[in-house]
Amino acid sequence: MTRDLFETERSAVPLADGAVLLPGFALPFEEEILAGVAAVAAAAPFRHMTTPGGFRMSVAMTNCGNAGWITDRRGYRYDAADPETGSEWPAMPAAFGVLATRAAAAGGFPGFVPDACLINRYEPGARLTLHQDRNERDYDAPIVSVSLGLPATFLFGGSERTDKARRVPLAHGDVVVWGGPARLAFHGVAPLKDGTHPLLGRARINLTFRKAL
Numbered sequence: 001m002t003r004d005l006f007e008t009e010r011s012a013v014p015l016a017d018g019a020v021l022l023p024g025f026a027l028p029f030e031e032e033i034l035a036g037v038a039a040v041a042a043a044a045p046f047r048h049m050t051t052p053g054g055f056r057m058s059v060a061m062t063n064c065g066n067a068g069w070i071t072d073r074r075g076y077r078y079d080a081a082d083p084e085t086g087s088e089w090p091a092m093p094a095a096f097g098v099l100a101t102r103a104a105a106a107g108g109f110p111g112f113v114p115d116a117c118l119i120n121r122y123e124p125g126a127r128l129t130l131h132q133d134r135n136e137r138d139y140d141a142p143i144v145s146v147s148l149g150l151p152a153t154f155l156f157g158g159s160e161r162t163d164k165a166r167r168v169p170l171a172h173g174d175v176v177v178w179g180g181p182a183r184l185a186f187h188g189v190a191p192l193k194d195g196t197h198p199l200l201g202r203a204r205i206n207l208t209f210r211k212a213l
């Protein structure tokens with residue numbers, strides 16, 4: 001474990017001011033994280049939410065923690081309850097918090113304690129168009145992103161939607177920490193290419209840890 005963390009810190013890749021890629025940082029946690037995702041999804045199943053404009057998202061989502069990100073015809077927001085059940089979102093599994101706090105520290109943001117975790121599930125063809133994450137109260141806190149399963153191409157733009165986006169390949173176990181000047185950058189995910197991952201099959205899972213409240 002010590003060696004794993006040492007190796008990942010050695011290979012941290014700066015992407016931009018405030019953004020750092022930690023290749024394979026989540027690999028020592030992969031079994032606990034996947035068990036946690038299964039437990040969360042058993043209580044709050046993945047679902048395709050509707051955008052305010054009335055479009056069904058190609059990415060299926062669920063949440064855990066004190067708040068969950070939702071979208072419907074009324075807008076984008078965080079809510080303590082799952083609109084499908086009216087019950088609170090499942091608690092964040094302990095391993096999630098440990099991974100998020102350690103990754104944030106490795107990325108230059110010590111003391112990060114997330115209160116929300118959005119879990120995205122991509123199947124081949126699913127994508128996320130360029131957007132900013134602006135529904136959180138506090139932009140001083142970073143967002144920690146964990147990628148599992150099929151590889152994806154992450155699109156990382158600038159502070160304007162029209163800024164040219166860089167393409168960053170993300171693989172199983174990669175973690176990215178987005179904070180400081182990168183926190184409000186436009187970003188998205190290119191349509192997922194077909195493939196089969198040994199643990200996850202034809203899917204990519206992305207967890208984003210946030211301080212929403």
Ligand code: MD3
Nearest residue numbers: 120133143145178182183184185187206
């Ligand atoms: C850069 N998810 O859920 S995570 C999202 O792979 C989201 O599912 C993508 O964008 C995914 O909102 C990308 C990486 C990410 C998350 C937040 C960011 C990159 C970011 C906030 C600012 C800049």
Ligand code: FE
Nearest residue numbers: 131132133187
């Ligand atoms: Fe986002």
